[in-house]
Amino acid sequence: MELEIISPEQKLFSGNVYGIQVPGISGSFEVLNNHAPLISTLSNGSIKILITEKQFENLPIQKGVIEVQPHKTVVLVEQ
Amino acid sequence: MPGQLKEVRSRIKSTQSTQQITKAMKMVSAAKLRKAQDNIIKIRPYSKNLFEVCQHVLANETDLSQVPFLQQRDTKHVLFILITSDRGLCGGYNSNIIKLAKHTIQEKYANAQITFWHLGKKGFEGFAKFQYQQNTDFKDIFINYNYTQVSKLAQKAIEGFLNKTFDIVDVIYSEFKNAASQMPTVERFLPITLQPATTKMKTDFIFEPDKLSLLNALIPAILTNKIHKAILDAQASEHGARMTAMDKASDNANELLKNLKVSYNRARQAAITTELTEIVSGAAALKG
Numbered sequence: 001m002e003l004e005i006i007s008p009e010q011k012l013f014s015g016n017v018y019g020i021q022v023p024g025i026s027g028s029f030e031v032l033n034n035h036a037p038l039i040s041t042l043s044n045g046s047i048k049i050l051i052t053e054k055q056f057e058n059l060p061i062q063k064g065v066i067e068v069q070p071h072k073t074v075v076l077v078e079q
Numbered sequence: 080m081p082g083q084l085k086e087v088r089s090r091i092k093s094t095q096s097t098q099q100i101t102k103a104m105k106m107v108s109a110a111k112l113r114k115a116q117d118n119i120i121k122i123r124p125y126s127k128n129l130f131e132v133c134q135h136v137l138a139n140e141t142d143l144s145q146v147p148f149l150q151q152r153d154t155k156h157v158l159f160i161l162i163t164s165d166r167g168l169c170g171g172y173n174s175n176i177i178k179l180a181k182h183t184i185q186e187k188y189a190n191a192q193i194t195f196w197h198l199g200k201k202g203f204e205g206f207a208k209f210q211y212q213q214n215t216d217f218k219d220i221f222i223n224y225n226y227t228q229v230s231k232l233a234q235k236a237i238e239g240f241l242n243k244t245f246d247i248v249d250v251i252y253s254e255f256k257n258a259a260s261q262m263p264t265v266e267r268f269l270p271i272t273l274q275p276a277t278t279k280m281k282t283d284f285i286f287e288p289d290k291l292s293l294l295n296a297l298i299p300a301i302l303t304n305k306i307h308k309a310i311l312d313a314q315a316s317e318h319g320a321r322m323t324a325m326d327k328a329s330d331n332a333n334e335l336l337k338n339l340k341v342s343y344n345r346a347r348q349a350a351i352t353t354e355l356t357e358i359v360s361g362a363a364a365l366k367g
Contacts, residue, residue: 008125008226008307025288025296039135040287041296065297067132067284074128078230078300 001033003049005059005075012059012077013049020073021048022066031068038068047075084350087343091336098332104168105325108318112258115315119255122311126304133297135284137273145291147241148271148298156192158236158245159183160268160306162252162313163202165221169317170324172253172261177205179263180251194245196236198310221314226307233303240269252309253316259323261316266309271298 003020005013019032023045030050031038042064049057064077143149161180163173180202184193194212197203198220206213217232239245248269254262286293 004124004128006125006128008122008304010121011124025292036285037283038285038287039132039293041293063296065129065132065293065300067128067135074132076125076128076132076300078226078303 001031001035002072003075004073005047005049005077007077007079009079013057017049018052019050020075021050022075023047023061024066031066031073034070035068035073037070038066040066042066042075042077047077084343084346087339087346091339091343094332094335094339098329098336101325101328101332105322105329108322108325112315112318112322115311115318116255119308119311119315122304122308126308129297129301129304133273133294133301136286136290136293136297143273143294146294146298148237148269148295148302149273150270152243152246152270154188154191154246156194156245156247157188158194158196158239158248160196160198160232160236160248160250161202161206162250162310163197163199163205164313164317165200165219167201168324169321170327172317172320172324173199173201173205175261175263176251176253177202179265180206183249183251183265188247191246196232198232199313220310224310226303229307229310230303233299233306236268236306237299237302245269250306250309252313253320255312255315255319258319261320266305268302268305271302 001017001019003013003015003017004011019030021028021030022040023043025041025043028045029040042061044062045060047059047061049059051057059077060079061077062079064075067074067076159180161176163176167173192212194214195202195206196214196216197206197218200218203213203215203218216235217228220228220232236245236248240248247267250266250268252264252266254264256262
């Protein structure tokens with residue numbers, strides 16, 4: 001799926017990924033391709049970008065919002 | 080005569096060196112302006128997406144009466160966040176903003192209690208003699224400017240609104256149109272107005288935790304973004320204004336130099352003519 005992570009100062013990540021793990025306000029959750037549309041606030045923690053099934057990157061955030069649409073996921077973060 | 084010559088010469092010299100300074104300042108401002116414009120462009124994706132998310136949340140009818148950020152109250156206490164620059168020599172940039180602020184107070188909030196939060200030194204200096212409450216906590220925000228500071232500022236303003244210290248929060252700044260024109264603007268910060276979504280969204284979103292708390296989390300982010308944008312606009316405007324002012328100053332110096340050179344040449348010619356007349360009349364006297 002297509003993923004974009006944007007902060008007020010710059011685009012932090014943009015590209016095709018396998019999935020993403022985010023620290024939701026009521027617990028961490030994972031979004032894979034074809035996830036149901038969802039909007040959620042994120043709390044302080046770390047985003048795990050799953051580039052492939054096994055390879056991942058971590059990204060610490062303060063707070064943010066995730067918007068999941070059928071083929072595109074946008075994460076807005078404040079660092 | 081020679082005395083006058085020397086005087087004109089020294090005036091030409093000083094005008095030239097002033098012109099050199101104004102030219103250099105114009106160049107520096109032009110470079111800074113470009114950087115400031117880049118910064119404005121850089122925040123666009125974030126603003127755009129934030130707006131879209133908000134629209135999606137608002138798309139399906141929501142009861143907004145519970146959102147504290149929208150609460151309209153009687154105007155008893157107004158907070159102005161005044162964004163000016165730290166430095167002068169930028170034409171009417173700061174004075175226009177200050178003028179607009181005074182005008183707004185007279186027009187709209189004549190009976191309300193006014194508080195100022197100053198961003199930038201010039202606004203503070205402009206209102207120093209007035210009887211308004213002034214807060215200078217954020218005066219030096221432009222030294223080491225970053226998003227965290229804006230965040231803090233917005234947070235504090237929002238707190239002030241929520242605990243009913245302020246009934247209205249306005250941001251006064253100079254909107255950036257282009258390098259030559261800036262528009263001093265008053266923008267409503269709180270209570271915020273949310274435009275309802277224009278088109279019905281097709282997708283049914285799951286809202287986590289729920290719509291209301293989502294809005295309550297989104298709105299501060301939107302507000303912070305709004306101030307951030309205003310500040311970036313103000314910075315670009317400042318450099319634009321300074322560039323124009325310095326360009327005009329350089330032109331004026333040119334004009335002055337032209338006139339000075341004319342009078343210098345005239346004085347020189349007069350001196351030569353006098354000298355010649357003296358020599359000729361001296362020779363004539365010798366011939367007898």
